[in-house]
Amino acid sequence: MMKxxxxxxxxxxxxxxxxxxxxxVAVSKISGGESTFMxxxxxTVLSGSMEPTFQTGSIVAIEPTDDGTQYKKGDVITFxxxxxxxxxxxxxxxxxxxxxxxxVTKGDNNDGADLEPVLASNVVGKYVxxxxxxxxxxxxxANSKLGSLLLLVVPGVGLFGYGCISIWRExxxxxxxxxxxxxxx
Numbered sequence: 790m791m792k793x794x795x796x797x798x799x800x801x802x803x804x805x806x807x808x809x810x811x812x813x814v815a816v817s818k819i820s821g822g823e824s825t826f827m828x829x830x831x832x833t834v835l836s837g838s839m840e841p842t843f844q845t846g847s848i849v850a851i852e853p854t855d856d857g858t859q860y861k862k863g864d865v866i867t868f869x870x871x872x873x874x875x876x877x878x879x880x881x882x883x884x885x886x887x888x889x890x891x892x893v894t895k896g897d898n899n900d901g902a903d904l905e906p907v908l909a910s911n912v913v914g915k916y917v918x919x920x921x922x923x924x925x926x927x928x929x930x931a932n933s934k935l936g937s938l939l940l941l942v943v944p945g946v947g948l949f950g951y952g953c954i955s956i957w958r959e960x961x962x963x964x965x966x967x968x969x970x971x972x973x974x
Contacts, residue, residue: 796955799951803951806944807944807945807948828853829851829853829917829919830850830913830914831851832848832851832867833846833848833926833929834846834849834877838876838898838899839865839877839878839879840898841897843922844922846922846923846924847922847923847924848924848928850919851877851913851914851915851917852915852917853913854912854914854915857908858888858890860880860883860912861883863879864880864915866912866913866914867912867914867915867916868894868907868912868913875913877916878895878896878903879894880892881893882902890908890909891906891908891909892907892912893906
C-alpha cells in the first residue's frame with residue numbers, strides 16, 4: 790500500500806516538474822527572454838545593489854511605462870543605461886519636470902548615488918513590490934540553449950526512466966506470481 794502511494798506521488802512530482810520546466814522554457818522563448826505575467830514584466834536581479842530589498846537571482850515584477858515622468862522620490866524604477874543594460878534602483882531625487890524630468894538613483898546597498906542621472910525617457914517601469922527569490926537563476930538558465938535542452942530533456946528522461954522501472958517491476962511481479970502458481974500445480 791505504501792509503495793503504491795509513494796509511486797503515485799513520485800509520478801505526480803515528475804510530471805509536475807516536467808510541466809513546470811516546459812512552461813518556463815516556453816514562456817522564455819515565446820517572449821524572447823522578456824517574461825511577462827498579467828501585464829507585468831519579470832526581470833532577473835543580477836547584482837546585490839538593492840539588497841536587502843531583493844536578493845541577487847530574484848525575479849522582480851515591473852509595471853511597464855510609456856511616461857517616465859510620473860515617478861517620485863522613494864520609487865524603485867528600472868531604467869536603461871547607455872550600454873543597453875537594465876538597472877533597478879531607488880529614486881533619491883527628482884530633477885526638472887515634464888519632458889525635462891530626470892532622476893538621481895541609488896541602489897539600497899550602494900554607498901553613493903549613481904554617477905549619471907536617469908532621463909525620464911530611459912525609464913522602463915516601476916517595481917511593484919513583487920519578488921520571487923532565486924527563480925531568476927532558473928529563468929536565465931532556461932533562456933540559454935543548454936538550459937532549454939536540459940530543463941526539457943532531464944525531467945523527460947527521468948519520467949521515461951521511472952516508467953521503465955515501474956513496468957519492469959510489474960513484469961517481475963507477474964513472473965513471480967506465474968512461478969508460484971506453477972509450483973502449486
